[in-house]
Amino acid sequence: MYKVFVKELPLILTNNLSEITNSKYFLLNGESIQEAIGLLSKKKINEAYIYHPNHEELLKKFCKNIPRVVAAGGVVTNKEGKVLFIYRNDKWDLPKGKLDKGETIEECAIREVEEETGVKKLKIENFLRTTYHIFKRNGQFKLKEVHWYAMKTSYDGELKGQKSEGIEKVKWKGPKKIKKALTNSYVNIKSLFGE
Structure with missing residues (x-):
């Protein structure tokens, strides 16, 4: 099963008919895929299933119809145990970005965190999970597949949001502030914190 979010609503790709009850x-x-995405993006339905x-x-078959964009990012923790957040498009998010040709997914995750936040000395601890969401670019729906990694850093220098990516703020957040930030974030980001 794959959970793909369309405007924060789930489009579930499944091979298990028993999961599809009254949906x-x-x-x-x-x-059919275009119809499902269209209905979800207009919020005419709350969830949809695609069965195979x-x-x-x-x-693989889904991506023959909706082009896939592979990206990677990080849940970065500093020495105080605070987590690195970025603020863009009026939401709290985590640093991530598109895979460049010839780079590994891990290299992409580190590069994107550095570019979007200015944080250096990043070390990948482990792979967390892959999230999926649909976005529209030039009138065409695309699937963003983001590979997330837990990272540590000893960096304590200046945080610099990448203006060209629309990043307004970069902040280290402790447990209370993380909880507050997640009330104004995306479903996929909340899922990385077990919400």
């Missing part, structure tokens, strides 16, 4: 489900073809019997083929 609307769509076939795994271009027309073969789990291995689900994402």
Whole structure:
């Protein structure tokens, strides 16, 4: 099963018919996928399922209809145990960005955190999870697949938001401030904190 978010609403790709109880489900073809995304983005339905019997083929076939953009980012913790957040598009988010040609996903995660926040001395601890969401670029829906890593840093220098990426603020946040930030964040970001 893959949970893909469309305007914060779930589009679930599944090979298990028993998961689809009273929800609307769509076939795994271009027309049906576009219809499901359209209904979710207009908030005409609260969730949608796309069914295909073969789990291995689900994402592959979905990406034949909706181009995939691979990205990576980090949940970065400093020596005080605070987590690095960025603020853009009126939401608290975590630093992440698109994979460049020839780079590994881990290299991408570190580069993007550095570029978006100015934080250096990053060390990947472990892989956390992959999240998915749909966005629209030039009138076309695309699937963003983000690979998230837990990172540590001993950096205590200046935080610099990447203006060209629309980042207004970069902040270290402790438990109370994280909880508050997550009330104005994205479902996929909340999922990284177990919410």
